[in-house]
Amino acid sequence: MRSKTFTHYQVGILFLFLFFGFKTQTYSQATNASISGQVKDENGEPLIGAALLIKNELTGFTASAITNLTGNYTVNQLPLANDYSVTCTYMGYGTKVFTGYAVSQGDRIKLDIVLSEEAQSLSEVSVVANSLSNSIDRFGSSTAVTAKDMATLPVNGRNFNSLVDLSPVSNGSNLLGQLYSSTNYTIDGMTNRSPLSSGSTNRGPFSISMEAIREFEVSTNDYDVTNGRSGGGIISAVTKTGTNTVHGSAFLFNRADWLSSKYDTRGNVREDEFAIQQYGFTLGGPIIKDKLHFFLAYDGQRDARPLYIADIRTPEDENRYNLSQESLDRYLQIARNEYGVAESPQTGSFDKKRYSHTAFARIDYQINKSNLLTIRNNFSRDLNSQGVSDNSSINLYEVYGDHLSTANSLMASLRTEISNKLTNELKLQYLYTLDDGSPNAQLPSSNIPRAIVQRVESEVDGRNVNTTIQLGGQRYLPERFESNVYQLVNNL
Template identity: 30%
Template sequence: MSKHPLCNSACALVLLIFCLAFGAGTAAAQSTTDGAIGGVVKDPQGAVVQNATVTVKNEETNKEATGTTDDQGRFRIAALQPGNYTVTINATGFSAFTQQKVVVEVGRITPLDVDLSIGGASETVQVTSEAPVINTQQQDFSSNVNQVSINNLPINGRRWSNYALLTPGAVPDGTFGLISFRGISGLLNNNTVDGGDNNQAFFAEERGRTRISYSISQSAIREFQVNTSSYSAEYGRSAGGVVNAVTKSGTNDFHGDAFYFQRNNKWGARNPRSFITQNVNGVFTPVAFKPVDVRHQFGGTIGGPIKKDTAFFFFSYDQQKRNFPGVSTFTALDFLNRADTCLLTAARASSVSLATCPAFTGTSNPSRSGTTNGPTLGTGKGLTTTQVTNSLNFLNSISGQVPRRGDQKLFLPKVDWNINSKNTFTAT
């Protein structure tokens, strides 16, 4: 059976578009979701060592990557998933060098300069601390918020991006959660998660900022980088800051956690400006009020191997139940105390529901105590006490607490597949 040339052309075009889209997405992900290790290898006299083999192995997944030093003794192993790595360097005539727990952070090049020993036994550096070394190879103004900070620093509402306020030059912008970097509007920031756009369709605001607490659970974030100035080209687009986060992944060991947080305003003081208007013994007056605000946040994560050293899974669940009714009140009751308002007696209101009060000047207003100066000309419209009471009772019926909830459920499944030493497939 023959195929029409037009069909072949259409299929080829679709395949080309798919390849271009996939390639572009891969290139972007490689530049914004990983890190690198780089440095210089020298001998004991300080001369550079050429053609040394550098092998790095992820201590959580055992994935390896290799490279060699150039004619200046330099090496750089890129496209490394954030985590702890073991670095091994071998060169002819020199002892093997091994250093464990070399920390790779998202968006950073971890520097590692090594002096090899001549021949003999191999050298192993055992690092017990997981703090990253000082980065001297990049000129950007950026800060990294790692897992230790995310897990241990207190935060209101578990909105992980608020940790960006730890960055020098970052301040709150308004009362809705925006952050300003270097004095630039919070509408000019960029927020990415795993290399994907995490901004709302309108304005450059983080997704969910004004409607839900967050769109990615704090327990699913491994770490994130905050770029504030002079960052490299892959972080372009926005004039403000760039918050670039990566989520957790599965490893060769099963791991997980669970959490539950409760917040109840019964445990706190009343807002001194919180009042509602109530009918107290026939008099409508402002009354101190403490609205309900109860929040429950719970969930957990689990991750592990599908096939050891090859495929891994991770899953995050996060749920919030919040009851925080709005407060409706009315305060424009001064009309009852105005000099041009009079309450009609039953005799005055016998013929019509709204009658005309006689003009008065400097007379006592029955709705208030004391003498007031009324208008010299004209008449005031009168209301019966029944009409006033019914109106105020209606207003009182729609004031007070107005039902309002903030419930949400968040799921984050993730699969990582190490196809080979140079290719990895990730689906989130």
């Protein structure tokens, strides 16, 4: 099955908004921030035509503005960073430099400036920010999770979505009591939502490396029309960028099989591997200082754990499964003689492995003082062997199938400073997703018979009990869903 969400009509509407002067400030769809304020003299009179230079000290990115007739200025679509400086100059007046400002997702920072005449202030005045109160206008409530939070808080499985529980309205991926399918996922302001499940694009343990996330935000009660696909709320993440300093990291976690108990939770001797390895790295830095930067991140995981199917070894196991070994043997004999079930083991303990990978790359290019180009790509792949079963009480081994989940999103963003009062940001993304479920190798690829035997009776501890056992195929496999999603967003 293929799906495509993009029409010439939609593109036409977007370009009409762009070229016929429909001016909006859409902060919910854009992940960037803004700095605004008023410049006055010591008497409280607005200074008209004062020049402001906003600079990201980590990358060299700059943006400028000129105050209007009321002394006000606004700089929109600022890339997120932890070290911005604001320099204000006006002819005949001293220069003020504000440093150390952190700009996070959705922030609308208000910075009012008072300049002194040069006769009273002959040198540049520097102000270091030690406590900045961000004034943020939002339609709904939100919870921000920073890179520091992700680095210091324990996260099982290396999925940043686990930290969504920091929001008081969250229950996992369910927000405000809504279904998880009512939660919208965005990365860098563009959709990361699966057309199939309406959740995150990858069914694996993670869809993007935690090492690639700068910060994310959980927003609810948002009535902005641009967030119409989020009945419950929005999980909006922003990715990291390279800086003028070469930096990197590497990690490895190994829960080796020999470190695990020899016995399973029932006290039986464990026969199959029980281990998990998580590994990855990041690397970022300048290609051309103050102009061209890169950032790379990789995250991998190997998860091996036993798959137990009616693994009867003790009388306690017979009670647990409501099935005696004698009845199970009789069932398997009939299944093999009458229905062609393979002679290989269909119950017991089986080796099961899952491999997950994500790779992220981003380039930021300051083409000139007016244009910033960003290109980023995120790829994820998850192969879950014997990861799909049916809903019968007991499914034979041949019922279990494999599931492959792949997603790739390629985004290009161009921020253009049209004038000192007008900024435009154009984003284009292509999102590809594939969910491919295949039946067990013991079964034919198509026209697979499926049989559910109900009330398989046994005598266990003097009691007459029964259960349901399934053989053959299942309701979920084979299944293949492939989608191509094109998205165009313009913030003027």
